[in-house]
Every structure is written in C-alpha cells, then in structure tokens.
Amino acid sequence: MHITLRDISKKFKSNIVFKNLNIDIQSDSIYCLLGSNGAGKSTIINLLANLTEPEEGAILIDGKTFAKHELSLKKTIGLQSQYNQLIEELNAYDYLHFVGLLYGMRETELHSQIQNLFDYFFDDKEKLKKSIKTFSSGMKKKISICAALVNKPQLLLLDEPFANLDPSACARLCSLIKKYRTNNRIILISSHDLLYVDQIATNIGILEQGELVFNDTLDIFKNNSKNDLGTSLLKYLSPKAENNIALDKII
C-alpha cells in the first residue's frame, strides 16, 4: 500500500489550513503526525478518510482516487475519529456488528473479530451489554478503536487514540499497533502523547501552521537531536512555548 497527498490545498471559509501540502507514506509504516493544536493533523486524517475534500490537489491510495474508486477504497480504511462516531443508543456489540456489516463482512468472521477485540481491550465485559451512552469516555474511545479495527483495514487511521485511555489500555494499544504493522498496511496516527509515539512510530511528520516541517524516520529525528522527543519537538513548534508575560498576569 502507498498513500500520497499531492499539492493539497485546504481551507475552511477564509482559514487556509494547507497550501500545496505533499506527503508520501509507504507500507510497513507507523506514521505519527505531530504538531500544535490546530496545525491540521485531524484534517489530514479526515481527507484520507474522504470525510472532507481538498480545494486543490489529489489524494491517492495505491494510485486510486476516491472520485473513481470510492467504495472499494473506503473498504480498505479503518477510522477512529476524534469526533464521536458512535451510535450511543446501541450496545457495544450491536454497534460493532453494524460497522462490520457496512464493510460487507461475513457473519462468522465479524462475530469472532468483535469477541477478540472485546477480549483484548476489556477486562469487564458485563458493562458492554449496556448502551454506549452509559460508558465512560475511555470505554467509548476503546469502542471507537475497535470499530476502526473490525475489518482489519489496510489503512488504519487513528486520531488521538491515546487520549482518555488508562495506562493499561495505552500499553495494549501500543502492542497492538506494533503487531498490526505489516508490509501491506499503513498505520497513520495523530497524537500528542510523545511517550507512546516514541515507542511505536517508524516515521513522524511534524505539522506547523499547515506546513510539513519534518518528514522522516523517528530514528533520524532522534539522531539529529541530543534531546528527548518532547524537547526536540518544541524546536519545531511555535516559539511562544512559554509565554511568561501572560503567565505573570494570570498568577
């Protein structure tokens, strides 16, 4: 698998998010998108999931565009969105079953995949029988991640997957992501959780004000710097990481 964002321009009304953005991602990558709030990480994920479209440029998945191959491409993608994608009136099983049917999965395969996901992520499965609206935010996040994995997609898109998860769930997710990586899959993750990014990323892209200011392997990023990932990342982000004048006024 291979994904390309070529000369992408994207704006929301007068807010220009990207101008001529180019990214290429190859199979076998765990590509982590980093950057400040509002830099455009979720927008890239939403473009790749075809939830929004660019004003200019092309999005190619294995050389194909959504315009010509919408359904077949969407079947290869699993998405955990930052926005609520759940149908909260349903219980966890029925929701994942519904998602699997949308992907055209066969009943037996779908049933066993849902059970496997529940076994992996949930120690207390009794609560899963209730409607999703009664779940904690971390449980909802785990169900969204399960939904992204239900059809074992070739392109796995995870938008802030670690936010709201407890340390045990984060550790399980890290193990899963590392094992999920194969030579015909791409895992694209937006995250601010550098501890986990450091554990799982093969490649990182740093977005700052709509520009891809770094795009290479995690090893190269770390070898270029003598600092930890967080300190190194701050160099690429807005210079006002500490705004002491405002801070003094607040205190």
Ligand SMILES: Nc1ncnc2c1ncn2[C@@H]1O[C@H](COP(=O)(O)OP(=O)(O)OP(=O)(O)O)[C@@H](O)[C@H]1O
């Ligand atoms: N649906 C929308 N309507 C209007 N503006 C939007 C919409 N979605 C995103 N934007 C704008 O696009 C820009 C990029 O937002 P995006 O959510 O992609 O950033 P992000 O890097 O994911 O941020 P965060 O780290 O806070 O999640 C921001 O300026 C945001 O205000």
